[in-house]
Amino acid sequence: MKVSTHLVSAPLHTPFITALRTATHADSLLVEVTDGELSGWGEAPQVWKVTGDSLAGSQACVEGPITAALDGLGPDDLTEALRRVQNAATGNFGAKGAVDVALHDLAARRRGQTLHGFLGSTVDTVRTDMTLSVGDPDALAAAAQARLADGFDVLKVKVGTDARADVERVRCVREAIGPEPTLRLDANQGWSRRDAVTAIRAMEDAGCDLELVEQPVVAADLEGMAWVTDRVRTPILADESVYGVRDLVNVIRHGAADMVNVKLAKCGGLGPARTLLELAREHGIRTIVGSMMESHVGVGAAAALVSAYPTSAVNDLDAAWWLKEAPVTGGIRYDGALIHLPAAPGLGVTGLTV
Structure with a gap:
């Protein structure tokens, strides 16, 4: 080789x-x-x-x-x-x-075989959420409506820059999209534990109806994340806190999160990712599979994993949607919230476009 x-x-x-x-x-x-x-x-x-x-x-x-x-x-x-x-x-x-x-x-x-077939699946489509970047309330509301029109019904709002302002941003998004679409947040470690609880409770009281809040505090502060988890009704999702098995075990021991986001670039590939998903299920931790800012190669691999190892919630695989054009030929295809896995062998990638 x-x-x-x-x-x-x-x-x-x-x-x-x-x-x-x-x-x-x-x-x-x-x-x-x-x-x-x-x-x-x-x-x-x-x-x-x-x-x-x-x-x-x-x-x-x-x-x-x-x-x-x-x-x-x-x-x-x-x-x-x-x-x-x-x-x-x-x-x-x-x-x-x-x-x-x-x-x-x-x-x-x-x-x-296709990669998802090789992993043991016959399912050739998976769903993804769509991320709304950090922005002012009006811009976020407009972006949310545009993404709904594009066919996405699970929206993830990036927060974590200012807890008080974040409450208003999320409230405006929920008001703009109505009660039906699913709304989740990702703070990317941006809040303190006290700000996280204050902000999440305020959103709960305002009827924002959040599915989950991802990584509200810094990755190493598992005690802080457990403190948040214990004080809010909304499920807390660990992301940057979990790379490998040892990290997930520590999250479980601390009771730090209700859910975990498994990413190939964090854990080291499909083999370790399968182990993390299985360990989480065994301990009652719900799961999603996410992506970094990857192309159709990385997202395609994550989508194949999801096809073979279904998760507890809609996955976070919109990264390649943001690209003006793919750096490779072949591979996955987006159709609204659906990712179509290729029928060609492997990832279906046939070469570079540059």
């Missing part, structure tokens, strides 16, 4: 604004694992403010210790290859996730 890397920077059609950053491009490292005429693809996004993984670091990890660890293995040694990828380096979850997905993609293609 040959491992290659490709740096891509795909412009967004609309800036993506959160409490942590503003993005105008999706910068990723695409990984290609080749066996003869077949190639498997994976993706490591650059998300400085969340994972800390850089394109340069992911590329160095893939081309260095991970490629060295795979040396001498054949394409039929998937289980051993995945084990070696996870043990090749500490951290570097984006790099590991990209190679893990590429190896799964290649294995599926060699069998002539």
Whole structure:
């Protein structure tokens, strides 16, 4: 097997604004694992403010210790290859996730199966929410109405910049969209524990009818998140607090959250993601699968995972929707809130567009 890397920077059609950053491009490292005429693809996004993984670091990890660890293995040694990828380096979850997905993609293609079929599913569509970037109340309300018109019925509002102002933003969005659409929030670690409780209770009292609030406090403050969870009616979803199994175990022990958001670039690929989903279910923790600012490669892999391992709520896989154009040919296709998985083998990706 040959491992290659490709740096891509795909412009967004609309800036993506959160409490942590503003993005105008999706910068990723695409990984290609080749066996003869077949190639498997994976993706490591650059998300400085969340994972800390850089394109340069992911590329160095893939081309260095991970490629060295795979040396001498054949394409039929998937289980051993995945084990070696996870043990090749500490951290570097984006790099590991990209190679893990590429190896799964290649294995599926060699069998002539779709990736979701390879994972054991016959379901070829999954639903996603749609994110509303941080903005003033009027802009958020207008964006919410536009996304409903686009066919999305689960909206995620980015908050966390100012707790008091966030209450007004969310109230305006709920007023604009009416009672039927599902509304969820993502604070991206932006609130203190006291601000989180004050804001969430205010929204509950205002009838905002929130499905969940994601990562209200800083990732390391599990006691703070448990304090919030105990004091509000709205379910709390852990995101940045959970990368791997040890993190999820700590969330469970602290009673820090009702739900967990599993992301391939955080946990290191499809193998670790399946473990996290199964562990969460065993302990009564509800689940969703999310995405970073990834292209059709990373989102396609996450969608294939969801197809085979259904989650407790609609998933957060809108990242590739924000791209002006895909950096690859083939792969998933958006149709409103539905993501259509490809019928072609693997991820259905046939090459780069740049």
